[in-house]
Amino acid sequence: MKLEIRGLTKRFGSFTANDKIDLTIEPGEIHCLLGENGAGKSTLMNMLYGLLEPSEGELLVDGEPVRFGSPGDAIAAGIGMVHQHFMLIPVFTVAENVMLGREKTRGLGFLNRAAAADLVRELSTTYRLAVDPDALVEEIPVGVQQRVEIIKALANHAKVLILDEPTAVLTPQEIDELMGIMRELKKQGTSIIFITHKLREVKAIGDRISVIRRGKVVGTADPSASEAELAEMMVGRSVKLTVDKQVAKTGSPVLAVKDVTVVDPRGVQVVKDVSFEARAGEVLGIAGVQGNGQTELIKSLLGLVKPDAGEITIDGKDIRKHGPRESLAEGIGYIPEDRSHDGYVGAFSVRENLVLDLYREKEFSRGMALRLDKLEENAAHRIEEFDIRTESMESSVSSLSGGNQQKVVVAREFSRPLKVLIASQPTRGVDVGSIEFIHKRIIAERDKGVAVVIVSTELDEIYALSDRIAVMYDGRIVGTVTPDIAREDIGLMMAGAHGPAEAAEATR
Amino acid sequence: MSTEPRTQAAPEPEEAQAPAAGERKPTRRPIAAADWIPTIKTTIAAIVLALVIGAVLIAFSSQAVLETLPYFFSYPWDFFSEAAHAIGESYWALLTGSVGSTSALATTLVRSAPLICAGLGVTLAFRAGLFNIGAQGQLILGALAAGYVGFTWDLPPGIHLLAALVAGLLGGALWGGIAGVLKARTGAHEVITTIMMNYLAAALLIYCLGKNAFQRPGSDNTQSPPVNDSATFPTVGNLHLGVIVAFLAAVLVWWILNRSTLGFEMRAVGANPDASRTAGMNVPAVYTTAMIIAGALAGLAATMGILGHHDSLSPTMAGSIGFDAITVALLGRATPIGTVLAGLLFGALSVGGVAMQASAAATPKELTQILQALIVLFVAAPALVQGIMRMKATDENKTVMAKGWGG
Numbered sequence: 001m002k003l004e005i006r007g008l009t010k011r012f013g014s015f016t017a018n019d020k021i022d023l024t025i026e027p028g029e030i031h032c033l034l035g036e037n038g039a040g041k042s043t044l045m046n047m048l049y050g051l052l053e054p055s056e057g058e059l060l061v062d063g064e065p066v067r068f069g070s071p072g073d074a075i076a077a078g079i080g081m082v083h084q085h086f087m088l089i090p091v092f093t094v095a096e097n098v099m100l101g102r103e104k105t106r107g108l109g110f111l112n113r114a115a116a117a118d119l120v121r122e123l124s125t126t127y128r129l130a131v132d133p134d135a136l137v138e139e140i141p142v143g144v145q146q147r148v149e150i151i152k153a154l155a156n157h158a159k160v161l162i163l164d165e166p167t168a169v170l171t172p173q174e175i176d177e178l179m180g181i182m183r184e185l186k187k188q189g190t191s192i193i194f195i196t197h198k199l200r201e202v203k204a205i206g207d208r209i210s211v212i213r214r215g216k217v218v219g220t221a222d223p224s225a226s227e228a229e230l231a232e233m234m235v236g237r238s239v240k241l242t243v244d245k246q247v248a249k250t251g252s253p254v255l256a257v258k259d260v261t262v263v264d265p266r267g268v269q270v271v272k273d274v275s276f277e278a279r280a281g282e283v284l285g286i287a288g289v290q291g292n293g294q295t296e297l298i299k300s301l302l303g304l305v306k307p308d309a310g311e312i313t314i315d316g317k318d319i320r321k322h323g324p325r326e327s328l329a330e331g332i333g334y335i336p337e338d339r340s341h342d343g344y345v346g347a348f349s350v351r352e353n354l355v356l357d358l359y360r361e362k363e364f365s366r367g368m369a370l371r372l373d374k375l376e377e378n379a380a381h382r383i384e385e386f387d388i389r390t391e392s393m394e395s396s397v398s399s400l401s402g403g404n405q406q407k408v409v410v411a412r413e414f415s416r417p418l419k420v421l422i423a424s425q426p427t428r429g430v431d432v433g434s435i436e437f438i439h440k441r442i443i444a445e446r447d448k449g450v451a452v453v454i455v456s457t458e459l460d461e462i463y464a465l466s467d468r469i470a471v472m473y474d475g476r477i478v479g480t481v482t483p484d485i486a487r488e489d490i491g492l493m494m495a496g497a498h499g500p501a502e503a504a505e506a507t508r
Numbered sequence: 509m510s511t512e513p514r515t516q517a518a519p520e521p522e523e524a525q526a527p528a529a530g531e532r533k534p535t536r537r538p539i540a541a542a543d544w545i546p547t548i549k550t551t552i553a554a555i556v557l558a559l560v561i562g563a564v565l566i567a568f569s570s571q572a573v574l575e576t577l578p579y580f581f582s583y584p585w586d587f588f589s590e591a592a593h594a595i596g597e598s599y600w601a602l603l604t605g606s607v608g609s610t611s612a613l614a615t616t617l618v619r620s621a622p623l624i625c626a627g628l629g630v631t632l633a634f635r636a637g638l639f640n641i642g643a644q645g646q647l648i649l650g651a652l653a654a655g656y657v658g659f660t661w662d663l664p665p666g667i668h669l670l671a672a673l674v675a676g677l678l679g680g681a682l683w684g685g686i687a688g689v690l691k692a693r694t695g696a697h698e699v700i701t702t703i704m705m706n707y708l709a710a711a712l713l714i715y716c717l718g719k720n721a722f723q724r725p726g727s728d729n730t731q732s733p734p735v736n737d738s739a740t741f742p743t744v745g746n747l748h749l750g751v752i753v754a755f756l757a758a759v760l761v762w763w764i765l766n767r768s769t770l771g772f773e774m775r776a777v778g779a780n781p782d783a784s785r786t787a788g789m790n791v792p793a794v795y796t797t798a799m800i801i802a803g804a805l806a807g808l809a810a811t812m813g814i815l816g817h818h819d820s821l822s823p824t825m826a827g828s829i830g831f832d833a834i835t836v837a838l839l840g841r842a843t844p845i846g847t848v849l850a851g852l853l854f855g856a857l858s859v860g861g862v863a864m865q866a867s868a869a870a871t872p873k874e875l876t877q878i879l880q881a882l883i884v885l886f887v888a889a890p891a892l893v894q895g896i897m898r899m900k901a902t903d904e905n906k907t908v909m910a911k912g913w914g915g
Contacts (some may be wrong), residue, residue: 091646232562304786325788334786347779352772357787368768 001062001078001159001191003048008057010043017043019215020057025160030182030192030507032202034234035212036431041195044212045162049081049088050074068360080153081162086145090138091346091482094131098152123151128184150181154190161185162193167201179205197234197431235432243439246447248467251280252474254451255301255420260310262296270296272475273310278451283442285466285483286455289494293475294455295337301453302334303327314419328357331419333445335409335426337455343409348396350390351379353397354412361416378415386411387437400469403434410438414445419443424455439465459487528603542853545842546664548730553897554886561630563595566871569596602876605863614747618817620855621754622647622809625838626833627847628761629684629805633698634842635765636798637778642687642702643806645709645831646680650807652716653679654814655821658735660721668738669815673753676811677804683709683798684803685770692792698799706830722821732821741816750816755848757808762844764801774798806830835884854880 003025010018017040027029035041046052048059058065061077068074071081088097099116106112106491120133129147137145146166153161163182167175174227182205196202202209202223205394210219211233221232232238253401255278262271271293272472278284288294300307303322312320314330322330336342344353355364355375364374388407390400397408406427413421423442427435446452462469464485469491470480478493567573573594576586606616633640654676663671687705690696716722717730724733741750742788765771776784777794785791809829813819836854840846861876886893 301787323788323790324786325790328788336786339782342782345776345783346778348776352776356776356783359769360788365769368770370767370769370772372767 002060003079003191004060004063005044005048005162006058006060008047008059009042009055010040010047010052011055017215018047018054021212021215021217023210023217025191025193026300027159027191028186028189029207030186030194030205032206032209033193033195033212034197034199034202034209034230036234037214039234040215042164042214043215045081045193045195048074048079048162075156075158078157078159079162080150080156080158080160082146082149082153082164082166084151084165086146088137088148091136093134093136094140094151095133097137097148098133100152102155106390115165119155120151123154123466127151127154127188130213141174142420143170143177145176146170146178147181150185158190160191160193162195164195165197166194167196167198175201192421196504199230202230203227229449231432234453242327242465243443245443248282248446250467251284251449253277253279255453256311256313256316257301258311258313260307261303261311262293262298262300263308264305270475271300271307271470274472274475274477275310276470276477276480278453279452280419280449281446282467283446283452283465285455285462285469286453286472286477287459287462287490287494288434288457288468288472292472294424294457297472298334298337298424298455301327301422302332327340331417333413333416333418333421333423333450335406335413335421335423337424337428339409342399344397344405347396349353349394350383350388350397350400350408351375351393353408354379354382356412358412358416374437382411382415384412386441399412401431403431406430406438407417407434410441414441418445418450421450422455423452425457427461428455457489462490463487509876513907517577550890550893551839551887554883554890555894557886557893558879558882559599561882562875563599563877565875566595566598567591567873568870569875570869582699594871595870597867598871598875599867601864601867601871602857605866606860611746612859613802614745616852616856616859617747617751617856618861619663620851621751621816622812623827623832623836623854624754624848624851625637625757625809625812626806626829627836627851628757628844629680629802629809630833630837631840631842631844631847632761632765632774632805633684633798633802634837635771635778636774637781638688638691638698638795638798638802640687640702641685641699641797641834642800642803642830643706643809643833644686644826644828645702645706646683646803646811647682647805648706648713649711649803649825650676650680650810651814651821651825652713653807654811655732655735656722658739659733659817661739662736663738665672665738668736672735672739672815673808673811676807676814678807680807680810681804684806685800688796688803689798690794698795699812710823713821713826717821717823726765730823734818735814739815741820748816750812753808754812757805758844758848761805767843770797806833809833817876832880835880839887846894853883 005021005023008018009016014109021044023031028263033041033044043052045052047057049067049298050071050073051070060066060070066073066077071462089100092100094114095116098120100110104112104115117133120131123129129151130139131144131147131151135284137148140148150161166178170178182194185192194202194206206223209223209225209230210217211219212228213234213236218236221230221233228238257277260274261269264270274297276284281449286294286297296305301303301312303319303324303326307316310320311318314332316327317330319330330332340346345356348356355378359370360363364371364378376393382388382391383390386407388400388411389404397405400408406429410426421442426442427438430438442452442454454462454465456468466483468480469478469483469485469490471490472478473494473496478496479488481493542646570590573590575589576590580587606610607613611912626647629643629646630640654672657675658668658672659673661668673758683705687701691698714730717732721730724731741748741753765775773784773789774797775796776787777789777791781791784794789909810826814821819825832854836849836850839850840848857876857880861873864871864875865873878903
């Protein structure tokens with residue numbers, strides 16, 4: 001099936017989200033849609049899927065103009081969509097989820113579960129999507145849930161499959177598996193629209209790449225284009241993909257962690273005897289696949305969870321028993337892994353979020369009374385300093401783009417004197433332009449003599465920022481290396497190999 | 509190796525719908541007024557709609573109108589003129605009976621005061637993320653404490669009033685605080701605990717009224733004596749000055765919520781407890797404090813009746829004030845000023861209802877309860893109101909939401 005988009009425009013009031021978009025999706029191709037957050041990718045896809053009515057322009061399926069008034073029309077025309085946030089019912093089985101909305105019955109309204117399970121089995125063999133039809137959705141990993149979504153679309157005879165940021169939630173291994181699935185689908189003639197802003201993935205799998213910026217298609221590129229070229233098209237200016245930094249002037253150890261063990265509420269040891277030192281003026285990167293204890297480790301550093309054993313000291317002072325308030329007062333800056341969950345209060349204004357952990361300071365309150373003028377002064381100052389793009393300081397943070405939300409968190413944490421900065425996934429979900437900015441600020445903190453600890457599952461980020469790299473696997477630090485180590489070796493350490501020597505051994 | 513380009517960044521739900529934030533310089537002061545105009549419009553529309561439906565009910569509950577029905581098709585004019593007459597008569601009585609004279613206005617204020625106080629308690633807890641269903645129980649405890657101090661102690665005027673007032677606040681605060689501590693320490697959901705505390709309070713009231721200490725001398729009814737005159741609010745005409753305390757309480761709650769560090773913490777915890785904890789706030793302490801203050805406000809509501817209206821303690825003394833308070837807080841969109849306005853409206857409706865029943869149309873006063881219910885129903889379903897009134901839909905379609913059971 002050939003899908004053509006001609007002059008598609010979508011306006012919201014005076015704002016044009018999509019401006020005369022022209023795209024052609026050839027049968028059996030993987031068409032990548034690349035663009036920053038807020039560039040208009042989702043708006044375009046929502047029009048393709050019948051969720052939004054275009055203001056202008058038309059859609060053609062195999063040369064015939066079509067109109068989609070609802071997702072039902074789009075599905076009937078052979079378009080399937082896998083949303084970024086899965087639309088699955090957790091307490092239902094895979095088969096039940098797949099038959100949802102098109103339930104087959106055996107007279108008298110009895111559901112024909114067996115037929116649904118057979119359908120799932122058939123599709124999973126045809127397209128090599130390993131899924132157990134009788135498993136409960138809540139009990140299968142995220143990567144498999146995504147396969148269920150794909151099967152759901154295929155069960156509706158989708159000829160064009162839209163994958164909206166499908167790799168966001170996946171581990172590197174699952175990403176590889178997904179790419180395998182995409183190749184298999186392509187081989188069988190299904191076209192795929194692959195939405196992402198990860199350049200590496202686009203180059204790995206795309207047949208053609210269309211770049212969207214500010215609601216317009218700014219160009220089409222070949223997968224052979226360099227990442228720098230693609231980034232430039234995406235952002236509209238040349239972007240530094242590396243971080244300029246001097247050699248670290250490492251000072252004395254500030255944060256010392258010794259034999260820390262954390263047991264989670266289920267009774268599982270998630271952090272096991274971890275020891276490291278973070279020194280003034282250096283960036284220590286903690287690399288590892290998501291879920292290997294990094295989250296709990298840094299939570300224990302701030303006092304959000306109490307370590308069950310071990311010592312944590314700042315400048316020799318024991319902070320093991322500290323709660324978050326004391327730890328923050330001790331000079332820890334903390335950028336949490338999931339900003340919307342732990343980093344800001346979405347309903348609060350930018351002004352309020354910029355003092356979320358500072359309002360108790362004398363500067364911002366007198367007795368019980370908040371000093372509103374100071375809050376405003378602070379907000380005006382930080383908004384300018386950190387280039388936070390917001391309509392006003394009274395806009396709620398949840399209305400900002402991901403990058404600007406993160407800037408609010410970063411600006412707040414950097415607005416008091418720090419001894420230690422702990423940043424987890426500091427640029428997750430942040431557009432390329434903001435990544436550059438946030439990285440620059442982190443290095444600036446380092447150069448001020450702050451001990452910086454970066455936790456990231458993205459090797460690129462670890463390499464870009466770190467002066468030393470500790471690799472975590474299964475709750476332990478399996479080795480500490482310098483950034484001149486080969487990517488493959490670190491990859492092996494992330495999979496459990498101990499130290500670079502053993503990793504090198506394994507590659508041989 | 510270390511210079512390899514980065515491609516990192518996991519996505520965020522794209523906000524393509526929102527105008528690309530940027531370019532515009534952040535303004536210092538927002539035009540905050542514009543934010544609540546749609547809310548006011550929707551609320552007024554809800555009231556108008558409720559009055560329209562109420563009008564139909566008035567027409568069909570009037571004997572004179574019903575008598576015109578058998579010959580409606582031969583002479584419809586009678587029906588319409590009688591209906592218009594009944595509706596006009598009733599609503600006029602409702603209006604003049606509640607705000608038409610100084611004494612009516614005073615009665616309305618007196619009736620509104622407890623609703624406002626208890627409503628403020630619900631509002632404040634709401635902002636801290638707690639759905640306080642327990643205003644009723646907190647109010648009963650406040651009444652017990654204020655009443656006991658009021659009719660047993662013997663103190664000079666003024667001091668006695670103050671003592672009884674403080675006792676009322678403490679009684680309510682105790683009952684609210686228990687639910688707060690349970691939530692903070694064990695995570696017990698406040699909806700469950702406060703409902704149960706309501707039953708406990710009602711049972712405690714009956715128990716106390718059975719004791720000699722609470723028994724009115726020379727009476728067989730389960731009823732306490734009224735408080736001593738030394739413990740009552742001074743009055744001007746039929747207006748007691750507790751009403752002023754109620755309005756001061758509203759100002760105080762506004763200040764706490766919007767201008768104090770405590771309110772900042774409450775609102776932060778209410779909107780996102782995890783981020784608040786990460787920012788160093790003591791979430792359990794905030795829950796407890798919020799429930800204590802909420803309880804104290806419900807206790808204050810009790811003093812309006814006991815110390816202001818000379819009510820004596822009886823099993824029916826609390827009426828449904830504690831539950832109406834929830835409605836008042838919801839109608840007031842969990843803001844102090846909204847709660848005051850909603851409390852005044854409900855007070856006026858209940859006072860005006862009596863006048864309406866006494867009017868020539870003899871419309872049952874229960875109609876005002878129907879009006880209250882309809883108003884809240886329409887406020888809770890803004891999309892419905894906007895649909896009927898053909899108003900432009902806004903993003904402000906959100907009503908006050910309680911958090912789920914998990915929270």
